[in-house]
Amino acid sequence: KMVFDSTSYSNGDEAQVEHMSLNLRTDFDEFRLFGTVVVTVVAKKPTDKVILDTRKLTVNGISCVCAESKPLEYEQKEGSETFGSPLEIKLPEGTLAKAGDSCRISIDYSTAKGDDCSALQWLSTEQTADKKHPFLFSQCQAIHARSLVPCMDAPGLKFTYEAIVTVPAPLTCLMSAVRTGRYQCRSDESLFNGSRGTVFSFQQKIPIPSYLLAICCGFLESREIGPRSHVWSEPSAIDACAYEFAETEKLLKIAEDILGPYEWGTYDLLVLPPSFPYGGMENPCLTFVTPTLLAGDRSLVGVVAHEISHSWTGNLVTNETWDDFWMNEGFTVFAERKIMARALGSKKKGFDLKSIIGWNHLQDSVNHYGCDHCFTCLHIDHSRDGGVDPDDAFSSVPYEKGFNFLVHLEKIVGGPSVFEPFLKEYIKQYRLSTVTPMKFRNSFEAYMLSHGVAKESIEAVEWATWLHKPGMPKDPEFDRSLVEKADAVGDCWAGLNNEVKLSWDASDLKGWTTDMIVLALSRTILTVEDGTGSPDCAALDEAYGFSNVVNSEVLFKWLTLCIIKNYEPSHPVIVTFLTKQGRMKFVRPLYRSLFKAGGESAELAISTFKQHQSNYHSICQKMVSRDLGISK
Numbered sequence: 001k002m003v004f005d006s007t008s009y010s011n012g013d014e015a016q017v018e019h020m021s022l023n024l025r026t027d028f029d030e031f032r033l034f035g036t037v038v039v040t041v042v043a044k045k046p047t048d049k050v051i052l053d054t055r056k057l058t059v060n061g062i063s064c065v066c067a068e069s070k071p072l073e074y075e076q077k078e079g080s081e082t083f084g085s086p087l088e089i090k091l092p093e094g095t096l097a098k099a100g101d102s103c104r105i106s107i108d109y110s111t112a113k114g115d116d117c118s119a120l121q122w123l124s125t126e127q128t129a130d131k132k133h134p135f136l137f138s139q140c141q142a143i144h145a146r147s148l149v150p151c152m153d154a155p156g157l158k159f160t161y162e163a164i165v166t167v168p169a170p171l172t173c174l175m176s177a178v179r180t181g182r183y184q185c186r187s188d189e190s191l192f193n194g195s196r197g198t199v200f201s202f203q204q205k206i207p208i209p210s211y212l213l214a215i216c217c218g219f220l221e222s223r224e225i226g227p228r229s230h231v232w233s234e235p236s237a238i239d240a241c242a243y244e245f246a247e248t249e250k251l252l253k254i255a256e257d258i259l260g261p262y263e264w265g266t267y268d269l270l271v272l273p274p275s276f277p278y279g280g281m282e283n284p285c286l287t288f289v290t291p292t293l294l295a296g297d298r299s300l301v302g303v304v305a306h307e308i309s310h311s312w313t314g315n316l317v318t319n320e321t322w323d324d325f326w327m328n329e330g331f332t333v334f335a336e337r338k339i340m341a342r343a344l345g346s347k348k349k350g351f352d353l354k355s356i357i358g359w360n361h362l363q364d365s366v367n368h369y370g371c372d373h374c375f376t377c378l379h380i381d382h383s384r385d386g387g388v389d390p391d392d393a394f395s396s397v398p399y400e401k402g403f404n405f406l407v408h409l410e411k412i413v414g415g416p417s418v419f420e421p422f423l424k425e426y427i428k429q430y431r432l433s434t435v436t437p438m439k440f441r442n443s444f445e446a447y448m449l450s451h452g453v454a455k456e457s458i459e460a461v462e463w464a465t466w467l468h469k470p471g472m473p474k475d476p477e478f479d480r481s482l483v484e485k486a487d488a489v490g491d492c493w494a495g496l497n498n499e500v501k502l503s504w505d506a507s508d509l510k511g512w513t514t515d516m517i518v519l520a521l522s523r524t525i526l527t528v529e530d531g532t533g534s535p536d537c538a539a540l541d542e543a544y545g546f547s548n549v550v551n552s553e554v555l556f557k558w559l560t561l562c563i564i565k566n567y568e569p570s571h572p573v574i575v576t577f578l579t580k581q582g583r584m585k586f587v588r589p590l591y592r593s594l595f596k597a598g599g600e601s602a603e604l605a606i607s608t609f610k611q612h613q614s615n616y617h618s619i620c621q622k623m624v625s626r627d628l629g630i631s632k
Helices: 235-244 248-259 302-310 326-343 347-369 397-413 416-430 437-450 455-459 463-468 481-493 514-529 537-544 552-564 568-580 584-597 599-615 618-627
Strands: 015-027 032-043 049-054 058-064 074-076 085-090 102-110 120-123 135-138 159-168 172-175 178-184 195-208 215-218 221-226 229-233 268-271 286-289 317-319 433-435
Touching: 032 049, 058 074, 159 172, 159 215, 172 195, 221 235, 221 248, 229 235, 229 248, 235 268, 248 302, 248 326, 248 416, 286 302, 302 326, 317 326, 317 416, 326 347, 326 397, 326 416, 347 397, 347 481, 347 514, 397 416, 397 455, 416 433, 416 437, 437 455, 437 463, 481 514, 514 552, 537 568, 552 568, 552 584, 568 584, 568 599, 584 599, 584 618, 599 618
Parallel strands: 015 159, 229 268, 268 286, 317 433
Antiparallel strands: 015 032, 032 102, 049 085, 058 102, 074 085, 120 135, 135 215, 159 195, 172 215, 178 195, 221 229
16 A cells, blocks of 8 residues: 555556546446546656555556557455455656656446445335435445545545536536536437437536545436525425525625635535435535425525535645644634634634534544544544545544644633634635644744744643543533533433423423533433432423434433333334334434344344335445444
8 A cells, every 4th residue: 555545556646647537437237437527637756556545446447548558457356355456557658757746547347236335325105305317426434435436535635626527317417526417318329218418517626535526416406595506305305405505705705704614615515315425515616415405494504504614624734644634624613613603603602512512423423432442533444444435534533633732822822812813824825735733733833932822731731641642531521501501401301400490391491492402401311320210201292302302412312211111002112213214323323222232122223224224325324334333
């Protein structure tokens, strides 16, 4: 594998793919993509070969794009289940003889069928919301782009791309790029079961890492929700989506105030079918989001603020390797919470409330792994034990521990008035590039020294401890006033606090945010886990109707409590929630909680997963199978 990225076989230290030109055709009968990719490769030093990452791709032929279009020798060498296999292409003598030399290589290929292509999920008509047409979407993060296209699948190697994609009418194709055109095929070309196809074209002029390559194809409608934004979804949900995300432009403007100009032109949202495994995915120009955000009251748009923030932290400035994934996510959480605090008009208390919830998630992850586990460090060595799949190390740690590190730095230098201008300057310095902790440290120290921050304060930062010490960091001591209010109600629900007078109806939660309700339920759960509380789930459900709420965050926390209390009347609701969506934030913890409870609950977890696993994304299937001890 590469010297500087243990998750890639590519020779990115010798040459780099700087541009891709894709020409693809979707096949919903074979559940595969067919086509060609032309890669423009530029030498960093003399080399006689180009090595690309692949996973279960069928390569039909490779040629040098020149006057003679010469066929090239190539070999797909043995690799591993986790990292795929290297595609080694032998170049004609003198092609990349010195740094700066370039060549164009055309690869005729097809993806593996169905779930064997880990980047793609093919949904049958029955698996979609409207049940009228099939659907296709991709998820390339972290190292799944190699199953979509031969590439240098490492975040430190960015490229621009253009694409032409032919799909069956009346489906629409979207990509992580600016839409540049569409036309209907002539009657003598690209037939799909006798029907004419539609060709869509795209261009991405800003260099991106491979994990941000994205495609979707489905029966979609769109609504304009701002001067640079549309929301896309299946037709039955489009009105709800347009309402839910109507304030996207407001969030974009706040983000620009904090982070600098938005450089990507278009900012569209695509609401995917329920099996999408994440809350959102920051694909440039086209953020993918889960339908579990459709609460009906815009209470869960914090996920959109998070994905908007990625337009700077992650997409424009990218972690050089997956070892420092926190440099994407920690920075993004930091920006997201600043955006939402300003959007809601409660800068300090709103920021601190979100931060405490995040702290609780971090504690959950550390408890899950163990306080000495390497996955609880900010910097994770993916080369250990023969190679670590970044999916296996995925947790709230890079998000929340990374965020708390930045909060710590902000406090040390004197607060937001000092740190926020630095953040904007840091993004400007490394835009279109990649970063490491050392680059960030050098920029931080140089900026702060030149802006009057005491040298003693700068030298007080314990970089090695934050980056390499496992477990929880020091408590940052956020304002807990709102948390204490929620905790008091949570204690009352657990039968531990007689001082709080409740009406035991919806009026108790009037004016409460989603975060406050989640915190109260979290407090009740904590009392059950430590053996002090004994909530009456039936009484709680009757009083507040938790089992019927639309808000997915509240429902998830409520069902967690029900599992811990072994409240059997909740089992049908649990099964419905687990099977109507595939967001791993909800699915994995609920399956784990059921399995941990043992007995009938564990049996319910296994039987439910086995019956419905085909509806989940392949990443989700793999992780839940592992959680439940089922070989996959």
